Amino acid sequence: MMRIFFQKYGFLLVIWLPVGWLSLFFMLPLIEMINVSFSEARRAVPPYNPAFQIGEKGISFQPVFDNYLLIYDYWGDYLWPAVNSIRLAFFSTVWCLFFAYPMAWWIARSKKPLQHILLVLVLMPFWTSSLLRMYALIGLLNPNGVINDFLLWAGIIVTPIQMMQTDFSIYSGMLLTYLPLMILPLYASLVRLDNALLEAAADLGAKNWEIFRTIILPLSLPGVIAGCLLVFIPAVGEFVIPALLGGPEQLMLGKVIWTEFFRNRDWPVAAAIAIILIAIIILPVVYARYQDKEGLS
């Protein structure tokens, strides 16, 4: 009996169990969030009046655009963090590329035992908590942290340098969190590079810089694009880094959602900001999927 059931319906079970779970706990929450973003805020529990309701009076749908208008009116409080998120994520991606490229290059060219050790060294931070690594960074960058203490002791500076709550601290945090994500695709494309091409170029008299510019860089471009997308997409929505390392000048959307929700208790506005955050990442995500398909074929 069981066996016949599984042979007949096992196929459907394999598909519909995950489809059911993800519809219920991923799709439905997003739909509910859109609903809340068009709802009116009120002082009650829950603190909003749902736009879409099934009640005694039947189904009603009365969307309110106040939350999006509020975001527009107070653009300095909401849209500026949006621009800031894109700016900080963009330059973080550039910094990651700047350090990840040489690292990936070195790993790709080193011999076996060293190569494995370096790869494990890249992977290890990937598995450890980003929160803890950000905490470790605070200990380094604080006004009375390790770096300032050392510089004061050495007599290089007289007063501590302000490193926390600056763009510098954000970029350091992003590097610490996202470097491995940039290195891995770069390494994958650099390690496949054909040695014969480089030798041929060198034999024909190309200088190192010319070899890099005309052969290595173009051939590793897919890795560069993949790495940049892998870093940029999560960096835009980052919460822990701006919350722990950034000041008011480094406000990002992830933190704004948090503040609106937990401190101001304005759920509809928090939901509307979340929608804006999704709108920002949707273009790079679609591009990444398109790239992925191209790469496979």
Add this chain to the structure above:
Amino acid sequence: MRRNVPFLVKLLAIIGFGILYVPVIMMMIYSFNKSKLVSVWAGFSTKWYKELWTDDILITALYKSVLIGISSATISTIFGLLIAIAFVRFASFRGRLFLSLVASAPLVMPEAVTGLSMLLLFIAMEASFGWPSGRGIDTIMIAHATFGMCFAAVVIQTRLRDMDKSLEEAARDLGGRQPFVFLSITFPLILPSIIAAWLLSFTLSFDDLVIASFVSGPGSSTLPIVIFSKIRLGVSPEINAVATLMILSISAFVILGSLLVLRRDGKK
């Protein structure tokens, strides 16, 4: 590739590794500092580690995090396996596009958005039919399982796709029935990826701060939530000690795992 690496490249690479490791190593050193003041070195001491075992809040939070991690990782791995089988083995089925969308979107969704949307759903569900009543360990578990299964699916899918199909076909030709073939042939072959998927889902759940903060209720603070609230009060040697223990134990697992993989690859 030609082996000679230009000096500048090597220098930048070493600085890059420095960025990854110097902060963590400094933190580990200062976790043995006797002084309460974090930056003043007052001699070697393990007293902060001893104090950890008397901190009830931390121990309770650790227990909750482990419980949530184990249960959500198990759900994630089972569902991730189902998703992987659906994609690799069933060429086309109704809802394939939908499944590929909902199974990959959580991978790129910002954590704050995932957390907020789930909380809003839990609240709406509670208002309409009374479940889940309040938020606690169960809601965190559901939230973690949901994004964990998408990562698990990616890991298992890669392995399932690269697997040698002829073994399965041979077993089927010899009269093995589908569930039997799967359990005795396919499952052992993809077991390493299943273990990797479980470990990945566990660490994602164990490290998660943002989603858990949204969907947790009073009294269900996980370890990252407790650590985050402590960090906001300032740097302290006690957090240094917790962080050192957590990073060292996970690193030990990663090194052990990589050694096992290397040894297996070496034999081939």
